[in-house]
Amino acid sequence: MAKITTLKAAVSELIDNGDSVALEGFTHLIPYAAGHEIIRQKKQDLTIIRMTPDVIYDQLIGMGCVRKMIFSWGGNPGVGSLYRFRDAVEKGWPQPLEIEEHSHADMANAYEAGAANLPFATLRAYIGCDLPKYNRTIKQIECPFTGEKLAAVPAIRPDVTVIHAQQADRKGNVLLWGIVGVQKQAVLAAKKVIVTVEEVVDKLEPHANQTVIPGWVIDAVCEIPGGAFPSYAQGYSTRNNAFYQQWDVIARDRETFSLWMERHVLDTENFAQFKDSIGVRSVA
Amino acid sequence: MSTQYSSSEMMTIAASRLLQNGQVCFVGIGQPSAAANLARLTSTPDIVLIYESGTIGTKPDVLPLSIGDGELSETADLVVSVPEMFRYWLQGGHVDIGFLGAAQIDRFANINTTVIGDYNNPKVRLPGAGGAPEISTNCKEILIILKQSSRAFVEQLSFITSPGFMEGGDSREEAGLTNKGPVAVITDLGVLEPDPVSKELVMTHLHEGITVDQARENTGWDLKFADHLQTTALPTDEELKVLRDLNERTAKAHAGAE
Structure with a gap:
């Protein structure tokens, strides 16, 4: 049953050092505030999972929180490289980063298998692709009915999934809409779930077929208006593309990055203070 | 006809002309997205554009910077989850044409977006596969767009992210792939198409003013040219106007992001 609580308490109580953590979001609804709280609490030795690790994963890696990353596309969308991710893979800074790399179709299927409590997913994939040579978790199986060769990949079962959504009600039922990515699957595949929301309302009023995740599969709900910045929450904010372009400059250099993180993340108490410190007014 | 245009505009325009009205097109972000939307705004108004973020039948007024810009979902016919996107719509066989960019390509149109150098000790770590491997094997046909240079058009790829014709000849079919594979590679210098047998x-087309030597110098293998090498038609005034308006709207929208 979801407890409506502070993000500080949720991250402290639900995420342990060494956990596998999926902060999911496909460009939209990325749980940035939660990522910052993980950094502030100096969580260590994490395995981070996400189809499209972007700036918040760059920050987690550069701040030394991460031992391993499972992913399918690691870049700054529309801009270019994630320099902290690259530095960790290419030069081992601030520590070596183990990677387990898949394709999008693979990870989307693997989350679904996790949500369905199956040990693996099967899909038509990877013929002619070099990834299976380097990622031994990708196997080939034969269809028992037709003999067709298919790819098989293990289900994703994160210790903790963290997502951001538009709304929750006071019982912790969560409503999200727009580009919903793989969030529902990632929630149902996880052992523990934290959801940050734009606002807590008295009553959810979902349109037919909007995604509602009941509070009884969620552990903690935290109200963080604008908690997806510089990503966005449809109906509440727009993607701050200018910030993604600025990140390219901030993250390129180790010292610039470290100073920026110290000043704006470690030295602030919460996400509202972070946004004030970089000069972004809280999104109403 | 206008003669005042950039090589990048020529590339986008040449690529847009290869799309056909009524096609369902799975679009990569960046150059493929620019060309596909130019086609939608000029010659192929009924093209269905799909982005891997789950947005289907999207009609963005400005080009998205990211695969998940709100512009894509707000102008889509429907928005589905990412598993549904890859399982039902792509693997389900509903897509005519996959439109990809690449960091590197080889002579058989295999593409690399993963790593330059050794995988475990890379010189340059690139973003990785994303949707490309399964786009390239589950769409009926593939278009590839990238600028031509000897660093991008290489003799030997460090890593094959998405297969083109693999080792050439029948190797693609022998590996079990049943779709047609890449039908054209559009560059800032011209258009390349696979030889039907090998x-x-x-190189089947050169853009106006581009020489055979230029194409050769910008290719890392011994580039072959078609017997009947053609010159790409110049951009029309309408193509240029629509593309420039689109780029202008896009630059304005992204600079003003709050």
Whole structure:
């Protein structure tokens, strides 16, 4: 049953050092505030999972929180490289980063298998692709009915999934809409779930077929208006593309990055203070 | 006809002309997205554009910077989850044409977006596969767009992220792939198409003012040219106007992001 609580308490109580953590979001609804709280609490030795690790994963890696990353596309969308991710893979800074790399179709299927409590997913994939040579978790199986060769990949079962959504009600039922990515699957595949929301309302009023995740599969709900910045929450904010372009400059250099993180993340108490410190007014 | 245009505009325009009205097109972000939307705004108004973020039948007024810009979902016919996107719509066989960019390509149109150098000790770590491997094997046909240079058009790829014709000849079919694979590679210098038998990319078109030597110098393998090498038609005034308006709207929208 979801407890409506502070993000500080949720991250402290639900995420342990060494956990596998999926902060999911496909460009939209990325749980940035939660990522910052993980950094502030100096969580260590994490395995981070996400189809499209972007700036918040760059920050987690550069701040030394991460031992391993499972992913399918690691870049700054529309801009270019994630320099902290690259530095960790290419030069081992601030520590070596183990990677387990898949394709999008693979990870989307693997989350679904996790949500369905199956040990693996099967899909038509990877013929002619070099990834299976380097990622031994990708196997080939034969269809028992037709003999067709298919790819098989293990289900994703994160210790903790963290997502951001538009709304929750006071019982912790969560409503999200727009580009919903793989969030529902990632929630149902996880052992523990934290959801940050734009606002807590008295009553959810979902349109037919909007995604509602009941509070009884969620552990903690935290109200963080604008908690997806510089990503966005449809109906509440727009993607701050200018910030993604600025990140390219901030993250390129180790010292610039470290100073920026110290000043704006470690030295602030919460996400509202972070946004004030970089000069972004809280999104109403 | 206008003669005042950039090589990048020529590339986008040449690529847009290869799309056909009524096609369902799975679009990569960046150059493929620019060309596909130019086609939608000019010659192929009924093209269905799909982005891997789950947005289907999207009609963005400005080009998205990211695969998940709100512009894509707000102008889509429907928005589905990412698993549904890859399982039902792509693997389900509903997509005519996959439109990809690449960091590197070889003579058989295999592409690399993963790593330059050794995988475990890379010189340059690139973003990785994303949707490309399964786009390239589950769409009926593939278009590839990238600028031509000897660093991008290489003799030997460090890593094959998405297969083109693999080792050439029948190797793609023998590996079990049943779709057609890449039908054209559009560059800032011209267009390459696979030889029907060897499957090696052959330069079939050069854009106006581009020489054979220029194409050769910007290719890392011994580039072959079609017997009847053609010159790409110049951009029309309408193509240029629509593309420039689109780029202008896009630049304005992204600079003003709050």
